[in-house]
Amino acid sequence: xxxxxxxxxxxxxxxxxxxxxxxxxxxxxxxxxxxxxxxxxxxxxxxxxxxxxxxxxxxxxxxxxxxxxxxxxxxxxxxxxxxxxxxxxxxxxxxxxxxxxxxxxxxxxxxxxxxxx
Amino acid sequence: xxxxxxxxxxxxxxxxxxxxxxxxxxxxxxxxxxxxxxxxxxxxxxxxxxxxxxxxxxxxxxxxxxxxxxxxxxxxxxxxxxxxxxxxxxxxxxxxxxxxxxxxxxxxxx
Numbered sequence: 610x611x612x613x614x615x616x617x618x619x620x621x622x623x624x625x626x627x628x629x630x631x632x633x634x635x636x637x638x639x640x641x642x643x644x645x646x647x648x649x650x651x652x653x654x655x656x657x658x659x660x661x662x663x664x665x666x667x668x669x670x671x672x673x674x675x676x677x678x679x680x681x682x683x684x685x686x687x688x689x690x691x692x693x694x695x696x697x698x699x700x701x702x703x704x705x706x707x708x709x710x711x712x713x714x715x716x717x718x719x720x721x722x723x724x725x726x
Numbered sequence: 727x728x729x730x731x732x733x734x735x736x737x738x739x740x741x742x743x744x745x746x747x748x749x750x751x752x753x754x755x756x757x758x759x760x761x762x763x764x765x766x767x768x769x770x771x772x773x774x775x776x777x778x779x780x781x782x783x784x785x786x787x788x789x790x791x792x793x794x795x796x797x798x799x800x801x802x803x804x805x806x807x808x809x810x811x812x813x814x815x816x817x818x819x820x821x822x823x824x825x826x827x828x829x830x831x832x833x834x835x836x
Contacts, residue, residue: 615767651829652826652829655826704824713773714770715758715815715824717760717768717770
């Protein structure tokens with residue numbers, strides 16, 4: 610159990626366009642999901658906490674208007690990179706925590722490699 | 727605030743042991759350990775909750791000293807499959823977000 614599906618796995622887009630990444634918990638409900646960004650050979654940097662039915666909580670320095678997060682259901686969170694630029698190219702990973710279960714590992718999606726050209 | 731991991735990198739021969747440390751300047755509710763292979767998502771290894779708690783998973787075990795805000799991951803009789811980057815993640819409260827250390831790159835050679 611505890612499977613998180615993330616799509617797409619890879620995407621190439623042109624500068625100025627927007628890209629949507631989906632994160633789904635397949636066999637559990639997740640009131641809270643998290644979006645991370647990872648640069649090559651670097652750590653996972655938390656971007657924001659996605660809360661079902663309410664606004665996301667962004668980490669300091671993360672532009673809310675650039676990285677739009679929507680958590681419309683207990684199993685789906687989306688991250689939209691708006692007006693993408695080459696510096697937005699990165700590996701984006703989501704993770705989910707089981708609702709109502711506190712002492713449990715977080716499950717990660719398989720990640721999305723975004724390349725902006 | 728990010729936990730601090732050490733060492734940054736370790737190279738082992740198959741069968742050797744390694745210890746990876748993780749420390750925080752803040753009081754911790756729990757510590758998580760993950761392993762990530764190149765180009766893949768992190769995979770959950772274990773979670774430690776209480777001060778002094780230790781857990782084992784095959785030949786990988788970990789301890790958590792709540793008072794010192796430190797955790798250590800022990801890999802014994804390493805296998806080639808253990809290669810990857812190990813991250814510790816810390817939670818300050820049960821409902822807070824998981825923040826990760828910089829990672830320790832472990833390479834196991836034949």
